[in-house]
Amino acid sequence: MTLTDELKFPGDQIGYIEEYVSGDNTYDDGNVIRSTVVGSSKLDNSDKTANIITQTKISVPKTGDIVIGTVEAVLGSMIVLSMDFINQRRVYNNVECICQTRHLRKKNVALIKDTVRAKIIGMKNGTIHATIDDNELGVLFTKCRKCFGIVGIMRDAVKCKECSWIDDRKLSTDFGKIEIIQSEKQ
Numbered sequence: 697m698t699l700t701d702e703l704k705f706p707g708d709q710i711g712y713i714e715e716y717v718s719g720d721n722t723y724d725d726g727n728v729i730r731s732t733v734v735g736s737s738k739l740d741n742s743d744k745t746a747n748i749i750t751q752t753k754i755s756v757p758k759t760g761d762i763v764i765g766t767v768e769a770v771l772g773s774m775i776v777l778s779m780d781f782i783n784q785r786r787v788y789n790n791v792e793c794i795c796q797t798r799h800l801r802k803k804n805v806a807l808i809k810d811t812v813r814a815k816i817i818g819m820k821n822g823t824i825h826a827t828i829d830d831n832e833l834g835v836l837f838t839k840c841r842k843c844f845g846i847v848g849i850m851r852d853a854v855k856c857k858e859c860s861w862i863d864d865r866k867l868s869t870d871f872g873k874i875e876i877i878q879s880e881k882q
């Protein structure tokens with residue numbers, strides 16, 4: 697993914713149609729892909745789309761949206777996620793949501809810096825609330841709590857491939873399929 701800091705204006709050239717297809721906030725004039733808005737261009741080589749990201753628009757999720765975020769804090773009964781993706785769309789404004797975890801009865805539902813998928817359940821007192829109570833929701837990427845090594849799944853827990861430490865997490869069924877998301881987050 698190439699993200700340029702140069703600001704593009706409506707009509708500005710983003711890419712050639714031989715190389716890319718028109719993505720978000722762009723159109724194809726038969727020759728080149730051009731911007732329809734003010735923003736920065738993003739050439740996504742994974743799906744060959746030329747997009748314009750409008751940074752000024754704050755992305756706030758709606759109830760039912762699926763978000764992927766980074767754990768910023770682990771409190772006794774909840775975790776705080778900083779959202780990186782809303783419905784698979786990369787967002788950059790670091791909006792946070794909280795997930796209740798007390799009822800999961802796991803000692804380490806998720807650790808700080810883990811990647812977690814959650815579903816938005818609503819807003820309360822200006823806070824966005826989400827849940828990780830579903831099979832596909834929960835931790836997508838984590839490391840060993842003792843040595844920060846790579847972990848593998850062992851039943852519903854994780855086991856470190858370096859030091860063999862076994863730990864519990866609320867894992868998503870997509871745990872371990874995270875490489876794409878990690879590289880997109882670079």
Ligand SMILES: [Zn+2]
Pocket residue numbers: 840841842843844845856857858859860861
């Ligand atoms: Zn370890």
